[in-house]
Amino acid sequence: MTTKTRVVVVGGGLIGTWTALFLIKRGLKVTLIEKGVVGAQSSGTNFGNLRLQGRHPGQYPLSLRSQAIWEEIEELIGDRCEFEKTGHLYIAVNDAEQEKLEQHARVAESHGLVIERVGRDELHRRWPWLGETPQAATYSARDATANPRLVSVAVARAAQRLGVEVIENTRVTEVSRNGSGFAVKTEIGRVLECDAVVNSAGAWALEIAETFGETAPMFAAGPPQFVTEPLPYRVTPSIQAVDGSAIFRQIPRGNVIFAGYPRTAADHVLNRAPVPPVKTLNGMRSLMKIAPFLKSAQVIRVWSGIEGYLPDMLPVIGESEVAPGLYHAFGFCGHGFQVGPGVAAVLADLIVDGRTDTPIGIFSINRFKNAVQVSDKLAREFDMPASSNSRAG
């Protein structure tokens, strides 16, 4: 069976679902194809931070555009998905970390974000449950959180209501040139002819890119995460230690959600994202240090996700260099949740208008033609050699 559509979006995660929604709102016929079910991979398993502090300097225009979309989520899709403007507290335990916070703060401020410096006394006065070790922090009130388990599905539903065809449990087996457009074939033999293809297939996205001779050194990994039983609600902001040893937040129903580095290698072929118990224990100890009142809290569940990472810790966003009409958006290096809707808006700009006002040049897949600068985060935030975990086959 062959059908015509304007855009085929491959991958029903956060990026794919938001892109489908924005495209149909701008009048384009869209088909979304997902190999499993919508929002089940890293889009649905991430920590849920909508963090603006500490982002890569080149990402702020995109991040701020994205935050504006998050802030309107209820109007856009008719569902709040537990979006809360919780604020984000970025914590330093020594002078070197405090200096790093200051650098981050200056970058954020240069993009118009309001950052509050909080000294030791004020820190412990405002958040008296904090342990002894934090010596300073920066606070951003605009940072937020949402429930990743709910968002992608809710966005896909909103897109479906407007007429997007959503196909789940179906693999794309081939994407090929068809005149100036594309033919997308699925495992059940259906062929979709379209003008543009969005490759938002997450850790699986190289399959399509490589069809057209493009690639990127992407590898799959995921952070160890855990959640405690529900406790009285005390921790309102999302908290992050500068060294990444503890990232946590409490949801109003009481559970404390935790994530911490180092990340663990995941296997996108076998669909596995293990959480070694040692990392759970390390995280428990880190959390107890920053929030000693949690020492008797019970950890009830752990999980991770299969996220695509690139050695410079920046995603691939933009039109293919070799196949015009193919748009990549993958490899979000564990920070795609906040930026996702903004990326989708940019993709819609590119597909509908042929251009975007949001700077995205640094995210081009072209950068991997030359040696890229390996981020120092790679050594800090992972405990496996990135090269050995490069995508196999």
Added chain:
Amino acid sequence: MHNVVIVGGGPAGIRAASILVEAGLKPILVNETKQAGGQGYRAPAKSLALDIKALMGSEAGKYQRLHTLFASLQERIDYRPGTLVWGTHEKVLHTLCDGVAGTIPYDALILATGATDRIMPLPGWTLPGVFTLGGAQVILKDQGCLIGNRVVFLGSSPLLFLAALQYHKSGASVAAVVDTTPLSAKRAAIRDLAASPRTLARGMLYRTALHMAGIPIIDGAAPLGIDGTDHVEGVRIKDRRGRERFIACDAVAYGYGLKPETQLAELAGARFQFDPDFRLWLPETDADGRAGADLYLAGDGAAIGGADAAEASGALAAYALLADTGRPQPESALAPLRKEIERLRRFQRGLAKAFAWPVEQAAALSDETIVCRCEAVTVGEIRAAVRAPLGPREVNRVKAVTRCGMGRCQGRFCGPALQEIVAGTCNAPIAQAGRLRVQAPVKPIPLHAAAELEP
């Protein structure tokens, strides 16, 4: 040195330990509870003046033999009581003992983790005063307490009659035993049940004893709900003639047989297949309990078989381990054990029909009924999630969307009912609903458990 670890101090674990000791090994035996014997043969707390002979009835001899065997092993095994194994990864067990986390590396692992109660939600099942059948027995054996003064035993399980009799003997007033499976189903299962005539006779004996004591036994009734404002006040049922009845009581022991505790087996790499007779996902093993490289499963944690099958399968698993590590065992020892297990597990298949898991009760549940008691998720929320556009049809996705199975018990108790509700709502075969995946910790662990560890 070959490091062999057995998890579970019930009949399967103790018997496996004894075989390994005979072969000259010194296994580590990790037991979650302080007292050995498992749930069935659990030794009462030492401070209790409990007449265990009276409590164990016809099984008192077996109880005594197991504990004598265990006592004889004490010096020759590394016994770790009160130790929870909460995870396993790359051949290291992660433990919690006296609130402190630890590790036990292993070369070979025998899991004899036993079973837990299988529960179908019912309006009012989360009221104070409602206990699982097994829980009611453990409270009696472990602490010498009764769950109430006037108790209804409700559900369908061979344990129903045993537990009711134990309560009767311990001084409780048993208001009624309500078995939801009709007698006709029991008669239909008689061929499989005849595989173990002694056990069958014992079950009938319990029933007769209850009858002689004047305790009402109601067969084939449908439970409508457990009533009460802030504590159990009674049970509402519809009897097999369709009449609604109310039985006043202050406690309910409720359950539908047992389900294997397979969390550690899954973490250790066992594969699972759906068993249509039990309507459960069970770990795949060979006849001797091999479930993977250096992994052996025994007892009710592998497949429900009861205490005798547990002992036999514990022995077989130990023999398999010995054979796999170059200590061949005589076939003559293995064949009778295999036959015994085969016979006892066939009997259990009969029991699964005679005391049926109430599939139709899942479909009849009102939307307000709580399924997940940890997260307070109702039947209606699950049905609505499944029916929504792009709604999930597989239990792990249902969990992600509704929180059912996401709480303290991690779906150990709501999982089987969740599968039925999801499959029923999708009008799909039960196996298609899948099963909840496991992650460590398999039971909650406190943050301070990690306090003393080196980073």
